[in-house]
Amino acid sequence: MENVKLAVIYYSSTGTNYQMAQWAADGAKEAGADVKVLKVPETAPQAAIDSNPAWKAHVEETAAVPEVTLADLEWADAIIFSIPTRFGNVPGQVKQFLDTTGGLWFNGKLANKVVSAMTSAQNAHGGQEQTLLSLYTTMHHWGALVASPGYTDPVIFSSGGNPYGTSVTVDQNGKMVEDVEATVKHQAKRTVTVAGWVKQGNQ
Numbered sequence: 001m002e003n004v005k006l007a008v009i010y011y012s013s014t015g016t017n018y019q020m021a022q023w024a025a026d027g028a029k030e031a032g033a034d035v036k037v038l039k040v041p042e043t044a045p046q047a048a049i050d051s052n053p054a055w056k057a058h059v060e061e062t063a064a065v066p067e068v069t070l071a072d073l074e075w076a077d078a079i080i081f082s083i084p085t086r087f088g089n090v091p092g093q094v095k096q097f098l099d100t101t102g103g104l105w106f107n108g109k110l111a112n113k114v115v116s117a118m119t120s121a122q123n124a125h126g127g128q129e130q131t132l133l134s135l136y137t138t139m140h141h142w143g144a145l146v147a148s149p150g151y152t153d154p155v156i157f158s159s160g161g162n163p164y165g166t167s168v169t170v171d172q173n174g175k176m177v178e179d180v181e182a183t184v185k186h187q188a189k190r191t192v193t194v195a196g197w198v199k200q201g202n203q
């Protein structure tokens with residue numbers, strides 16, 4: 001999908017969603033998209049980060065990843081979010097960022113973005129689907145076009161079968177339980193393909 005600009009926007013405390021964002025970027029690049037991987041700014045107090053060695057290490061390892069800005073949202077034709085489940089909802093860091101998009105929304109700059117989302121949780125039924133739907137609520141208000149994967153490829157059945165977006169379970173050691181790499185890449189390709197159709201139709 002030449003010319004499709006994709007922002008992969010992630011939040012991650014301990015690396016899972018960072019890895020999923022990288023796979024999404026790889027899948028979209030294979031499909032020919034122009035891709036940026038961007039992190040949602042951290043808002044937690046440093047003391048909270050320091051209290052969890054895995055969180056602290058991840059923040060340090062990803063210090064060089066650019067933080068998402070409103071200009072990135074305006075630039076993108078397509079957006080893939082990758083965010084962990086927090087009590088069946090989006091992390092506060094993500095909500096904080098979404099709540100800065102009012103000006104873009106007011107000026108119609110978020111309408112017709114093609115979006116999809118991915119998530120992770122510690123439990124197999126710990127709220128993954130609800131987290132994706134919570135995020136998609138905001139996408140509907142944006143006037144974005146949600147390109148959920150549905151069951152558009154057999155690979156989706158091999159990794160938990162979540163039609164709302166790829167989701168993965170993370171064990172006590174922070175390791176992914178299901179192998180979702182191919183599913184993430186399929187979702188990324190589908191998102192930029194749909195964005196290409198929308199873009200072409202607009203020209």
Ligand SMILES: Cc1cc2nc3c(=O)[nH]c(=O)nc-3n(C[C@H](O)[C@H](O)[C@H](O)COP(=O)(O)O)c2cc1C
Pocket residue numbers: 011012013014015016017018084085086087088119120121122123124125126127170
């Ligand atoms: C405040 C908080 C709330 C969480 N809520 C849930 C939950 O409702 N269900 C669940 O299965 N896991 C929950 N988790 C576990 C996270 O979803 C898990 O650590 C995350 O998916 C790992 O992603 P990351 O490595 O990208 O940070 C919670 C974690 C935190 C810190």
